[in-house]
Amino acid sequence: MQSSKHRSPFFSFSARDFAVTAGILACAIELCVILSIADSIDGFAYPIFVLAVLLVSRLTTGYFFGILAALFSVIGINYIFTYPYWAFNFTLSGYPLTFLTMLCVSLITCTMTTKLKQQERIRAESEKEKMRANLLRSVSHDIRTPLTSIVGVTSTLLETPNLPIAEQRQLLEDARDEAQWLIRVVENLLSITRIGDARAQITKQPEVVEEILGEVVQKFRKRFPDVSIRVAAPSDLLFVPMDAILIEQVLSNLLENAVIHGETTTNILLSVHQEGKYACFSVQDNGKGIPPKELPTLFDGSMKRNETPAGDGKRNMGLGLSVCMAIVRAHSGTMEAKNMGAGAEFSFLLPLSEEELK
Secondary structure, three states, X not given: OHHHHOXXXXXXXXXXXXXXXXXXXXXXXXXXXXXHHHOOOOOOHHHHHHHHHHHHHHXXXXXXHHHHHHHHHHHHHHHOOOOOOOOOOOOOOOHXXXXXXXXXXXXXHHHXXXXXXXXXXXXXXXXXXXXXXXXXXXXXXXXXXXXXXHHHHHHHHHHOOOOOHHHHHHHHHHHHHHHHHXXXXXXXXXHHHHHHOOOOOOOOEEEXXXXXXHXXXXXXXXXXXXXEEEEEOOOOOOEEEEOHHHHXXXXXXXXXXXXXXXXXXXXXXXXXXXXXXXXXXXXXXXOOOOXXXXXXXXXXXXXXXXXXXXXXXXXXXXXXXXXXXXXXXXXXXXXXXXXXXOOEEEEEXXXXXXXXXX
16 A cells, blocks of 8 residues: 555556556547548647647656557557558657657656646645644633533532532533533544544434434433424435435534524524435524624634633534534535524535435
């Protein structure tokens, strides 16, 4: 495995690159044959094969197939499309120049393509590092705040054993809530680091969406019994390929945000329906909505803590929503948020399986 990762760009070989090279050269030969039938004037093959070499060099990885296309083109022009036809003639005027030109085109294009791909990898790594930095900043605060609260509660219970039972119960419930919050933060952390790891693969299985919604709603009602939640799903069974645990986490995060950040939320509608080749999941609430200035950066994890109400480590929704976006993108889906007449709506699309579309 290690040797394949560090293989020289010159010897880079893949079935895809071979198919691309063969297809482009076959098209070049076919075009030259058509032109030779229509016009007996020699010389048209040179620009066509130069273009073929350029395309092969641009669309394949490394230098191998570009140089191979240059060699094949020079030989093909000499043997097939230059008089005497179907015979080699290495005494043709300008033949070395033709080979040198195509070789230079191949090398220059391959070099430019390799550099562009390297720059793209560097940019992707930079974005990943930025995401990790934002993640660490957010998690450090989100973990410290509930831990401080839990330490304070346990210290109070240990130092004042004569507290009334009602007060002890209230303190223990507060500690439990903070611990549950810590668990959700850690789940978000594990999910986003899992998705950010190039070696990790999202395992998607067809799942019945009604069962996913049922699990999410059951957990939500235990945590927020005072908030009314309605579910709308298709009358027929709808199967969607997904990692069920990750999608449940997305829906749980969105429902939690609807309550915590909606502030005045009393009703939530959780729905799913088919939109063409996609399943559309939606969470609508009747809360105060999303501040318009936060909409452009809502999913990138860059929301500053001072943009949210102070004094509560749970108020920053940037981490949770960036996790949601990362999970949906890992499923080849899209996600958006918008304000409604009353409240806000978060929705995301997941591709349906081919079987579901038949």
